[in-house]
Amino acid sequence: xxxxxxxxxxxxxxxxxxxxxxxxxxxxxxxxxxxxxxxxxxxxxxxxxxxxxxxxxxxxxxxxxxxxxxxxxxxxxxxxxxxxxxxxxxxxxxxxxxxxxxxxxxxxxxxxxxxxxxxxxxxxxxxxxxxxxxxxxxxxxxxxxxxxxxxxxxxxxxxxx
Numbered sequence: 441x442x443x444x445x446x447x448x449x450x451x452x453x454x455x456x457x458x459x460x461x462x463x464x465x466x467x468x469x470x471x472x473x474x475x476x477x478x479x480x481x482x483x484x485x486x487x488x489x490x491x492x493x494x495x496x497x498x499x500x501x502x503x504x505x506x507x508x509x510x511x512x513x514x515x516x517x518x519x520x521x522x523x524x525x526x527x528x529x530x531x532x533x534x535x536x537x538x539x540x541x542x543x544x545x546x547x548x549x550x551x552x553x554x555x556x557x558x559x560x561x562x563x564x565x566x567x568x569x570x571x572x573x574x575x576x577x578x579x580x581x582x583x584x585x586x587x588x589x590x591x592x593x594x595x596x597x598x599x600x601x
Contacts, residue, residue: 445565446514446516447511447514447515447516447551447552447553448515448516448518448531448551448552448564449511449515449516449517449518449550449551449553449554450517450518450519450520450532450550450551450554451517451519452554453550453551453553453554454512454515454517456554457508457511457512457515457553457554458512460508461505461508461509461512464501464504464505464508465505468501469498469501469502469505472494472497472498472501473498475490475494476490476491476494476495476498478490479491479494511553515551515553518531518532518551519532520532520533520599520600521599521600521601523599526597526599527576527577527597528574528575528576528597529549529572529573529574529575529576529594529597530549530573530574531549531550531564531573532548532549532550532599532600533548533549533597533598533599534546534547534548534597534598534599535547535548535549535572535594535596535597535598536594536595536596537572537592537593537594537595538592538593538595539590539591539592539593540590540591544595545560546560547560547561547562547568547569547572548560548561548562549562549563549564549569549572549573550562550563550564551563551564552564552565552566567583567584567585568583568585568592571583571592572592572594575594576594576597577594577595577596577597578593578594579593579594580592580593580594581594
């Protein structure tokens with residue numbers, strides 16, 4: 441069986457995952473355990489909403505903790521501040537683009553586990569990211585999207601200092 445692809449992540453992305461894990465494990469899970477223990481002590485559990493909801497929430501938390509643990513274990517941290525080829529789009533780059541209609545967008549290429557489209561953070565394996573990797577300012581790249589092909593011009597490339 442082939443090894444799974446690496447899970448690239450920025451240091452900030454890993455810190456966010458670690459924070460979520462610590463909050464779930466150290467704060468939220470113990471609270472829910474207390475509620476379930478209290479509810480169980482009341483007797484009949486079949487119609488006890490606190491008990492039933494608490495058990496369901498515990499399963500959700502435990503699944504999320506296992507998922508976060510797997511991600512953090514497989515994570516390969518790539519710090520964009522150490523990027524030497526700063527004239528090309530690489531992992532961690534913040535890129536300003538313009539499409540054919542001169543609609544401008546600013547995107548940052550991050551790990552797939554830290555994407556947030558509303559904040560302009562797209563995963564490195566997304567079609568747009570893959571099309572941009574290696575591009576320089578002034579280059580034009582065509583991206584195949586479900587709605588059809590779209591052309592983008594790279595206007596600016598930045599990396600954190």
